[in-house]
Amino acid sequence: MKEIEVIVEKGILVGVNIQNDSNFEYSMVELKELARALEVEVVGTITQNLERVTPSHYVGTGKIEEIKRFYDESEANLVIFNDELSPSQIRNLERDLDTKVIDRTMLILDIFERRAKTREAKMQVELAQLQYMLPRLVGLHASLSRQGGGTGGGFRNRGAGETKLELDRRKIEDQIAKLRKELEGVKEQRETQRKQRKKNAIPVVSLVGYTNAGKSTIMNQLLQKTGQLENKQVFEKNMLFATLETSVRNIELEDNKSFLLTDTVGFVSKLPHHLVKAFRSTLEEAKNADLLLHVVDVSNEEYEFMIEVTNQTLKEIDVVDVPTIYVYNKSDQANVNYPLVSGNNIWISAKEGEGLDELVQMIRQRIFANYVKCQMLIPFDRGEIVSYLNKNATVLSTEYEEEGTVLSLELRESDYKKYEEFVLGK
Template sequence: MKRKAIAVGVNRNNNSENFEHSMEELCNLAEACDVLVLGEVTQNLNHFDKTYYIGSGKVEELIAMIEETEANIVIFDDELSPSQIRNLEAKLDCDVIDRTMLILEIFASRAKTKESQLQVEIARLNYMLPRLVGSRESLGRQGGGSGLKNRGAGETKLELDRRKIEIKIAALSKELEQLVTRRKVQRKQRNKNEIPVVSLVGYTNAGKSTIMNSMLDRAGLEKHVFEKNMLFATLETSVRKITLTNHKEFLLTDTVGFIKKLPHHLVKAFRSTLEEVTEADLLIHVIDSNAHHEEQKQLTNKVLKEIGVEDIPVIYAYNKSDLTDGPIPASDDCVYMSAKTGEGVEECIELIGQHIFNDYLACELLIPYTDGTVISYFNEHSQILSTDYEEDGTKLIVECKKADAEKYQQYVQNVL
C-alpha cells in the first residue's frame, strides 16, 4: 500500500524562512523514503506541547486533514518523546513517526556495508529503547521463585524486552569494534605510505560524490562512487587514490553528509566512520550555493567540532555555482565550482596541491647506470623536470617528496 503522509511542524523561533526550509527538507526526507506528502499542518508556538507536540486545536485540524486525504502516516519535524508518540497514535489512529525515525529508515534502507548496517542498527535500537511501550497483557509479571507460596514478582515483559535490546546493542557494538579496529589498521598502513588524505565533508546533497567523480574523471579513473540528487545518497566512506599528471598522489575520501536536527544516536553510531575525517590532512567543505548556504556551513562546522575535528586546514568549495545568481563570499581558501559542468574542478585540485604538497622539494640527482631501478622509482613517484646522460650516470632534476630525497640521499648532488 502506498504510504501517504501529512507533515507537521512547530515554528518556535518565529523564523519563518528557516522553518519553511526545515519543512521543505522534511518533505524531501519523506520523498527519499518513498512516502508521498499530501499536506502540511504548522503552528507558531514558544514551546512544544508536552502532550501532543502541537496544540489540541491543531490536533483536531490534523484529524480532519487525515480523513480528507486518507493519509496513513503523520510525520513530525522534531524528535517526539515516547508519551507524545503514544498520545498521538491513540488520538489520530494512524502511524506517527518523527524526523529521527525517518532519517533512521533512510539509513537502514541505504546501508550496504557491514559496518554501516551495524551502525544504523545500533542507532535504531538506542532510539527504540526508551520508547518501548507495553500493552496491558505485557505488563503482567512472570512468576519468580519456586512453589506456590514463593511466587515473588518477576520481570515484566517490558523489562525483558528492554534487557534483550540492551544485550543486542552490546553484541552489535562488540562486532562493530572489531571492524573499527580493522579500519584503524588500514589507516595506519596508509600513514606509513605517507600519502596525504583529503576528505570531502558537508551538508547532505551538497554534491560531494559528484565532485569526487569529477576529480576521478580528471585523473582518468573509472572507479566512480554512487551519486544521485537525493538526501543521504552516500552512507559509506569511499576512498580513492588520485594520481595527478605530475605523479603527485593523494587519497580522496567521500563521507556521509550532515543535516539539520541530525539524530545524536546517528552521530554517535557513525563516529568510527567519521574518524576518517579527524585524521585527514585537508578538508574540502562542500557547500551548496543556495539561499541557506551559511546556515548549512555553520551546522557542518558544529558537527565536525563535535566529532573532534580541529586544526585541519579547510578549503570551502561552493558547488552548484551555475544555479545561483546571488553574491558568494570571496576568500583565498574558497573555490566556486559546478561539479556537473566541470567548472572550477581544476582550480580545486590546484588549491588542494598548494595545501598538501608543501613537503616536496626540487633536487639534482646523479644515478649510476647500474641503478636503473632508482630511475624507475623517480619516474613513477616524482615529476622529472630534466634528464641528462653523463659519463658517470643519469643526471635528473626532479620535484619529489622530502622523504624520497632523504631515502636516496647518496644520489643527491644539490637541493635546488
C-alpha cells in the same frame, strides 16, 4: 489469484516553530523531502509558533484537535513530526490522534536503512535504530498493535521493527553490545588502513558537506579528469543520502603525485544523535584528512545554514583544525561567476566539469606544500633508486654523467631525507 493491495502512505507534516527560528521554514521543506524519499504522499502541513514545545504532546493540546480534523478530512494514515519525540509524546499523540506517529529521527533512520548497502553501513544503521527504539519500547508496542493507518509501503523499520520489538529489552541490549563490538573491529581495521596510508605518506583529501551537495559528482569528475577507470566511479544521484558508504579513491596526477580522495555520508539538519555516533568511525575519515573539501550547493537559498549544520556536525565528531577549501558547487544554477577562486573558496559546476582544473590546483598547493626541489646524483649501481624516484617523484630531467644518473626532481620531504646523501649542491 487475489491481488495484493498496495497501501499508499499519506502523511501530514507537523512542526513547531520555537522562538521564531529563522531556519524553521526550510526545516519543514526538508521534512517534506525526507518523506518523499520514502515515497510518502504529503497531503498537508500544520505548524505552530511556541516559546517551547509542550512536554506532553510536543504541540499545544488545542492543536491536537486541528491535526485530528485535518487527518480525517484528508484521509491520511500517518502523522510526521519535525523533531525527535520523547517516548511519552509518541504514546500520548498516538492515543489522542488514533494513528501512527513518526518523528524526524525515525524518518531519517528509515532512509538510511534503505540506502545501506555494505555490511558496515547496515550494522551502523541497525545500531542507531536499536538505540532509538530501546527507550520507546512501550510506546512502539502500542503503535504496532494499532489496527488503524498502515505504513505498509515505505516504513521498513516498522515491518523490520515489529520482529525486533518482539525481543525483550535485554535481547535488544545484547544486540546493541554485539553490534558495538563488531563495529569496534571495523574501526580497528580502518585505523590500520589509516596508519598504512600515513606510513606511505599519501595525502588524504576528504569530501564533506550537506546531503545532495554534489560530493560524489565531484569525486567522479576528478576520476574521469585524471583518466581513472570507469569501474572506480561512485554512485551519484539527485536524492537525499544517495551515498552512505565511505568511498576511497586514489587520484593520480600527471606528475606522479597522487592523493587519496574520500567521500563521506552527507549531513542534514537535526541529524539523529544516535546516527552520528553510529557512523562515527566512517566520519572519522574526515578527522584524519590532510585537507577537507567542504562542498556547498550554492544554488540553494539556505546554503549558509547548510554550511553551519555541516560545521556543527564536524565539531560533534571532533573534526577541528583541518585545513578546508569551500567548494561552492552548482554555480551554473546560482547566477554567480564561475569558475572563480578567492582565498580558500572556489565556485564550480561539477556537473559541467567547470572549475575542476582550478580545484586540483588548489588541492596541489595545499597538500604538496612540503615537496622539495633538488638535483640528485645516483650511482649507476643504485638503479633501484632511480626506478623508485621515477615512480614516486616528479622527475623534471634526466642526464647521464660518468659518476651516475643526474636527476632534477620534485619529491616528498620524507623521500628527500631518505636519499639526502645523493643530493647535489648541498
